[in-house]
Amino acid sequence: LVGAGELDKLTSNQSQTLANTIYKALSTRATSAVVSLDALNDHNIEPFVLALHNAAYRFDTYKSKKSDATLESITLHSTRADELSSRLDYLHAVHKGQSLAKDVGNQPANVCHPEYMAEQALQLAQQYPDLLKATVLDEAAMRDLGMNALLAVSLGSEREARLVILEYTGKPDQSKPVVLVGKGVTFDTGGISIKPASGMDEMKFDMCGAASVLGTMQALCEAKLALNVVGTMVCAENMPSGRATRPGDIVTTLSGQTVEILNTDAEGRLVLCDALTYIKRFDPDTVIDIATLTGACVVALGKVLAGLFSPDEELASELLQGGQLSHDRVWRMPVIEDYQELLDSPIADMGNIGGPYGGAITAACFLQRFTKEYRWAHLDIAGVAWHSGTNKGSTGRPVPLLMQFLRTRAGA
Numbered sequence: 001l002v003g004a005g006e007l008d009k010l011t012s013n014q015s016q017t018l019a020n021t022i023y024k025a026l027s028t029r030a031t032s033a034v035v036s037l038d039a040l041n042d043h044n045i046e047p048f049v050l051a052l053h054n055a056a057y058r059f060d061t062y063k064s065k066k067s068d069a070t071l072e073s074i075t076l077h078s079t080r081a082d083e084l085s086s087r088l089d090y091l092h093a094v095h096k097g098q099s100l101a102k103d104v105g106n107q108p109a110n111v112c113h114p115e116y117m118a119e120q121a122l123q124l125a126q127q128y129p130d131l132l133k134a135t136v137l138d139e140a141a142m143r144d145l146g147m148n149a150l151l152a153v154s155l156g157s158e159r160e161a162r163l164v165i166l167e168y169t170g171k172p173d174q175s176k177p178v179v180l181v182g183k184g185v186t187f188d189t190g191g192i193s194i195k196p197a198s199g200m201d202e203m204k205f206d207m208c209g210a211a212s213v214l215g216t217m218q219a220l221c222e223a224k225l226a227l228n229v230v231g232t233m234v235c236a237e238n239m240p241s242g243r244a245t246r247p248g249d250i251v252t253t254l255s256g257q258t259v260e261i262l263n264t265d266a267e268g269r270l271v272l273c274d275a276l277t278y279i280k281r282f283d284p285d286t287v288i289d290i291a292t293l294t295g296a297c298v299v300a301l302g303k304v305l306a307g308l309f310s311p312d313e314e315l316a317s318e319l320l321q322g323g324q325l326s327h328d329r330v331w332r333m334p335v336i337e338d339y340q341e342l343l344d345s346p347i348a349d350m351g352n353i354g355g356p357y358g359g360a361i362t363a364a365c366f367l368q369r370f371t372k373e374y375r376w377a378h379l380d381i382a383g384v385a386w387h388s389g390t391n392k393g394s395t396g397r398p399v400p401l402l403m404q405f406l407r408t409r410a411g412a
C-alpha cells in the first residue's frame with residue numbers, strides 16, 4: 001500500500017518518485033511483486049512505468065560485491081491491460097535503449113575510447129541485422145574527406161577518432177530520415193586549454209550525447225517504429241600533448257569555412273560541425289544534435305532541463321511536446337542572428353568561442369553556421385546527462401525524449 005496523496009494532483013515528477021520509493025521498499029524484501037496502475041492518471045502512467053523500470057538499473061561491473069537486491073520481477077496490473085499493452089511494450093523498448101546509453105556512459109575512459117564506441121555500434125547492428133546497418137570512418141577516411149576540425153580535437157590523443165554511422169530502416173520506402181548527431185568526446189581534458197583538476201573525472205561523461213544516440217537506435221529496433229533514422233556518433237578524445245592543437249591554430253572545416261581555435265576546450269562544436277556537414281549526404285528531413293556542450297547551459301538551466309536551440313518553430317514545439325509527454329524535458333533557448341558577431345575572428349571565418357557571456361547560446365550559434373541546409377535542432381544536455389556526487393552515474397537522457405519525438409513522427 002502506497003500513500004500518494006491526492007491522485008488528481010500527482011505530478012509526473014511525483015509519480016517518478018513514487019516508482020523509486022516502491023522499488024526501494026521491495027527490492028530487498030521480496031522476490032516478486034504486482035503493482036497496480038489503476039490509480040494513476042493516464043498522463044502519469046508512462047513516466048511511472050519507465051521510472052519503475054529504471055529504478056532497477058545498476059552499473060556494478062567494477063564492484064566486487066554486487067547488489068543485494070532480491071527482487072526479480074514486477075508484474076504490472078491494470079483493468080485496462082489490453083489498451084495499455086502496446087504502450088508498455090514501447091516503454092520496455094525505451095528502457096532497453098536507455099540502459100544501453102547508461103552502460104556506455106558509465107564506462108571509464110580507459111575502457112570507453114572512440115574505438116570502443118564504434119565496437120558497440122557494430123555489435124548493435126549485428127543484433128538487429130534486418131533493421132540496422134553500421135559504418136565506421138577512421139582517421140584516414142576523415143582526412144581524405146577534409147574533416148579537419150574533428151581531427152584537430154583528436155590530434156593530442158594516442159587514440160584515433162571515429163565517426164560512427166548507424167542507419168535504421170523502419171520504413172523501407174526512401175522517405176527522408178531524421179538524423180541524430182551525438183557528441184562522443186570519450187574524455188575531455190580541455191586539451192592545451194586544460195581544465196582544472198577538481199571534477200575532471202566527470203569528463204568521461206562527455207560522450208553521453210553519442211551514447212544517447214546509440215541507446216535510441218536500440219530502442220528504435222525494439223519498438224520497430226515505422227520511420228527512417230540515421231544515428232551518428234562523433235567520437236574523439238581531447239588530450240594535451242606535443243602533437244595537440246594549440247590555441248590560435250586555424251583549421252578548414254569540411255564545410256570549407258575556417259575556424260580559429262581560440263580555446264581547445266571548446267572542442268564539442270569542432271567535432272560536431274564536421275559531422276553536421278557530413279550528414280548532408282543522407283538528405284535529412286530533420287537533424288537533431290545532442291551534446292554535453294557547455295558548462296554555461298548548466299549555469300542557465302541547472303540539472304533539470306536540457307537546453308533546446310532551434311530556429312525552426314515547428315521542430316522546437318515538437319521537441320518541447322516530446323519532452324512533456326516523456327517527462328524528459330527541455331527548455332527553449334535562443335539562436336538568433338544578434339549573437340553571431342561574438343564569434344567573429346580577425347583572421348579566420350570565425351573563432352570557436354564567443355566570449356564570457358551567453359556561452360550556451362554562442363555555442364549553438366557556432367553550430368548553426370553548419371546547418372543552413374536542413375531543419376535543425378540542438379540539445380545541450382550538459383546538465384542532465386549525468387548525476388554527480390555519491391550518486392555519480394549516467395542518466396541515459398535524452399533517450400526517452402528522442403524516442404517520444406520519433407514515436408510521434410512515426411504516427412505511433
Ligand code: BES
Pocket residue numbers: 188190206263265266267268292293294295296298353354359382383
Ligand atoms: N564538455 C564541456 C562542457 C561541460 C562542462 C559539460 C561541464 C558539463 C559540465 C565542453 O567541451 C567545454 O569544455 N565547454 C567549455 C566551452 C568554453 C571553453 C567556451 C565550457 O563550457 O567551459
Ligand code: MN
Pocket residue numbers: 188190264265266267268
Ligand atoms: Mn571541452
Ligand code: ZN
Pocket residue numbers: 185188206265267268292293
Ligand atoms: Zn567537451
